[in-house]
Amino acid sequence: MSAAVKVQFNNHFRKVNRTKRRYRALRGSAGSGKSVNIAQDYILKLGDPKYAGANLLCVRKVNETNRNSTYAELVGAINRIYGARAEEYWEVLRSPLSIRSRVTGNEVIFRGMNDVRDREKVKSINFAHGKLVWIWVEEATELQESDVDILDDRLRGILLNPNLYYQMTFTFNPVSAQHWIKRKYFDYESPDVLAHHSTYRQNRFIDPAYYRRMERRRLEDPDGYAVYGEGEWGELGGLIFKNFVIHDFDISFQMFDTMHIGQDFGFNHANAILTVGVKDGEFFICDEIYVHEMDTGQIIEMADRKELSKYLSMYCDSAEPDRIQMWQNAGYNATAVVKEPGSVQAQIDYLKQRKIHIHPDCVNTIKEIQQWSWKKDKKTGLYLDEPVNFMDDAMAALRYAAEPLRRPEMQYSNQRFGSW
């Protein structure tokens, strides 16, 4: 492949990228390099004439989340590997998502496994050239075992090109020792399975700030750290929100009864800004800004660039009046949320009773809500009435955004669509 500018791999994935076993199961901590590695591996192979006739299917439980994960990773890999010549070698389409090598004609397509329709669609996949030979299931613990069996069934038949082989790749954080994925691929040795483990410490591209955040997690959220810091099979119980769904929805302002913004300030912790719509009492998280180690001036610049609304009320953490002032000076409609003893629990109670819809582009909010849990009493092992104090920044922004509805008596200014 003569176009390659330069491609860098982490050594600990060498075996993974060479194996032809039918299943590659990659469990690992957050940030261990799994997704980047698999994306680069596939782009090199799909663009290589040796693998002519190979096609890749990328699967997430919710199809729309492919856009910001598998698709974004593969496009990133193309740009890193091919540099300025990316377009010459690859055809990349955003709607519908698709990627095709101009050299080999090999293609990538993207699907979900969320309902009957999704499953039927997977059964009828066809390619213009060659066959479906590779499947990448990203965040594989989101899927049911039966979904994986349906996918597995798709990889069969004689392959004309002797270099081709069928293979499924799973990337995930090991969220539960009871999970089917452990039983299926990790509990016994099989010549068909390459089971792999990795942590962020083996990823040479991780920056020191990430190490510091992980160290904080180790202290503040030991159960979460075991899974997301060590990549060990964990037991993440006590989830706070289960009442959420991830799906695409129209973000026109007409759609909602009210709309506003919640902001939780942070520097070492993330600074999270969520734009939230409310319709018939249900919450819709439409958009997020989620950054680490940026000062308020930089975040305001970013919000300006993203055209965050200056008309919507923005509910912020009252502990930081100076930052609220800066947002006001920049023209944003920022106000402090009044905090009282017990208000975090009351906000959580309020939100638990409502359906929370999350737009698939809000990747950090999705990550947080899937792991935000109650603290555990070390002695009794029982969950306490207090949330874990880690990766809770988008959740704080969501709590603030709920305040004007939860406490109408506070007379927070409540912008309606008409006043845009």
Ligand SMILES: Nc1ncnc2c1ncn2[C@@H]1O[C@H](COP(=O)(O)OP(=O)(O)OP(=O)(O)O)[C@@H](O)[C@H]1O
């Ligand atoms: N080969 C690479 N070249 C350049 N940067 C890399 C490479 N591998 C990983 N990185 C960097 O490390 C970060 C984390 O890697 P990646 O997203 O692949 O981790 P992950 O194991 O998929 O994490 P998670 O479990 O959270 O999904 C990437 O965002 C990227 O900045």
Ligand SMILES: [Mg+2]
């Ligand atoms: Mg990943």
